[in-house]
Amino acid sequence: MNPYVESVRALDDYELDVLFENGERRRFDVKPYLGRGIFTRLRNRGLFGAVRVVAGSIEWPGGLDLSYDTLYLRGEAVSERPEGAAQNKQASGMEGQSLKNRDQSVMDKHTRYKSSVRQSISTADGLEVAGKVVKMAQENKIECALCGGLAMHAYGFTRATANVDFVAEARLPLPATRELEMGGVAYTVQAGEEKEIEVDWIIRADEKKEVYEAALAGATSTDDGLPIITPEWMVILKYLAGRGKDQIDLLWLLREEGLVDRELVKQHINGLFGRYSFWPLADMDNLFLEADVMKARDQNGK
Structure with a gap:
């Protein structure tokens, strides 16, 4: 198989x-x-x-x-290793290990990044880190908006999240710990005196770039002044991501009374897909129905 x-x-x-x-x-x-x-x-x-x-x-x-x-x-x-690396690996073993140790030392010194099992963060710690990076972004005139798990917290759905996610238009003047496969980088930012939290700074460089740029352009703000992706664009981004946790987030957003303007979601989809919007709109109508059924069951105690 x-x-x-x-x-x-x-x-x-x-x-x-x-x-x-x-x-x-x-x-x-x-x-x-x-x-x-x-x-x-x-x-x-x-x-x-x-x-x-x-x-x-x-x-x-x-x-x-x-x-x-x-x-x-x-x-x-697709080879994950540059061509020719396998043949040269044994011959340059000691030298390669030395370079690896040196590079790791440099990374630890400049980013204080530590390899560890990622654990869930609290809303308070996440918001503290979000405030720091937003301030830096504003100082550098970089547009950004909160998305992901912490954005769900801001909209009232508290679930586990291991990092702070932002959609952004450019990089921050911080040392990056890694490159994001979808486009963008990750940073490590201090929360309190001892905690370090990873920030995924998403700058899409693939076929979803246009969608994320539109979501960023339409961002709103939380009561505390943090820029955040609107509930309508969150629904679309979650739909396109398609992972299990995204489906849960999407249905929760749709079930909340008065949170998501469903007609606006459809307008955004029409703007993105044009004459091909029939199929994502049909999917979205099914999701609207599923959310309504789930909400009715909750209200009836079933």
Whole structure:
């Protein structure tokens, strides 16, 4: 049996970067499918970039999908190591280890980054860190807005989150601990005297870039003045992310009375996908219905 898909990312030239649960990464070329039946819809860049993982395979709005078997068997294996590194590894073992130790020392010195199991953070610590990075962003005239788990906290849904997520237009003048696969970097910021919290500073560089830029442009503010992605754009970003926790967040947002303007969500989708918006709108109508059913069950105590 072939492995299930763990994550997928749309690339330029209608290709997909697919990570499987066994750790293998493959690149899948969708171009041969673009002239076939309903797959012609994927010529729309916005729709193509809306790919997500569903039940171990991948899916686009409107039910377009490719199985994990197809992706694995027909995808081109991608080496995680630069070409030639395997042959040189043994010969340069001692030197490589020395460089690795030196680089780690530099990273520890400048970022105080520590490798550890990521633990959930409190809302108070998250907001403290968010305030610090927003202040720095404003001083450097960088637009940013809170998203992710801490944004859900701000809207009233307290769930576990291990970091602070922002959508941004440019990098902060801070040393980065790592590059984000989707685009952007991670920083480590002090909370209190001893805690260090990771901040994912998202600057999309893939097919979802346009969506995130639109969400950032439409950001609002919390009562404390922190810039935050609106509930309507949060619904769209969660829908496009497609992970289990995103589905939970999305349905919670839709169930809250008066929080999400559903017509505005549809307007945003129409603006993003144009004549291809029928399929994501159909998906969204189903999500609206599912949220309403869940809310009715909650009210009836079932």
